[in-house]
Amino acid sequence: MTNTLLSSGDLIADRRVAYARMLAETGDFTAAAELVEQALEIVPDWAPGWDLLGRYLERAGEIQKAILAWRRLDALDADGVFGAPLKLAAHGAGLAMAETATAYVEALFDQYAPGFEAALLQKLDYKVPEMLARLVLEEARRRSAGQFAEALDLGCGTGLMGEWLRRHVSHLSGVDLSAGMVAEAGRKGIYDRLTAGEMGAFLAGIAPASADLVTAADVFVYSGALEPVFAGVARVLAPGGLFAFSIEAHDGPEALVLRPSLRYAHNGETARAALAAAGFEVIGFERQVLRRDGGVSIEGFVVLARRVQAVAGLPVAEREGEAVELVVN
Secondary structure: OOOOOOOOOOHHHHHHHHHHHHHHHOOOHHHHHHHHHHHHHHOOOOHHHHHHHHHHHHHOOOHHHHHHHHHHHHHHOOOOOOOHHHHHHHOOOOOOOOOOOHHHHHHHHHHHHHHHHHHHHHOOOOOHHHHHHHHHHHHHHHOOOOOEEEEEEEOOOOOHHHHHHHHHEEEEEEEEOOHHHHHHHHOOOOOOEEEEOOHHHHHHOOOOOOEEEEEEOOOHHHOOOOHHHHHHHHHHEEEEEEEEEEEEEEOOOOOEEEOOOOOEEEEHHHHHHHHHHOOEEEEEEEEEEEEEEOOEEEEEEEEEEEEOOOOOOOOHHHHHOOOOOOOOO
């Protein structure tokens, strides 16, 4: 098991890393990286140290040196909790993953769970659940529909989306890769069912055409390819069921790009095509500012689609066996 503890096990190395952290807090990432390098001379197989070194070198603008640190990290991190392949891919030194880096995302959000919600709402001006709820409820009013009978909140996190849905849903299920996030959501008492686990497995365990609403707020930024995700959602939605989700916007010709933030951004037209192929009709596709990161507005799309038909060419039995990997926001 990869050592994720803050301590390297060596007092001198730990002291140098502590000084490095203090220097990094002042913005001197070059000096911080030098101290971490000294620590790693003492504990050369300490994976968290190589992760820290890569981060400091990146912030110092030493990308080629950071890549070397991440390559060493990749060799040491058998469990993948530090996401070295993602970091390499984001800087052109490796291939982007089409599927979710589950170990990395799980570790990331388990670590952030206790203070995640406050940071997201107070520092990042995050309003994606509110935007998605508006689209869903406007459509429900247009249909003169009452409560949704069965809703699935993918990547439920601490329950921000669930809070908007609760009084409009008879039965609300949430799933998140991070057990820490699920524990935080459970304290709110707003879900009828909560699952800590991989979402593809969760969706595969849901009866076909049994849900009438599926939401995924800020989830697909960790998923890569959208097509398998949309196919999994289409299988569990009844005809006429609604699918509300967000993606970060990418305006280039590529279907998706992996940003230095280690989040995927998707081309809007590619997302529309993937929805159509999965048997969805687009109801709303709005470009919005999803959050702020380092003072920069991050734009994306909030989307509402309706399930209208089966996936062309795929019998239900085959679709049930598909492996789909999603992750939390």
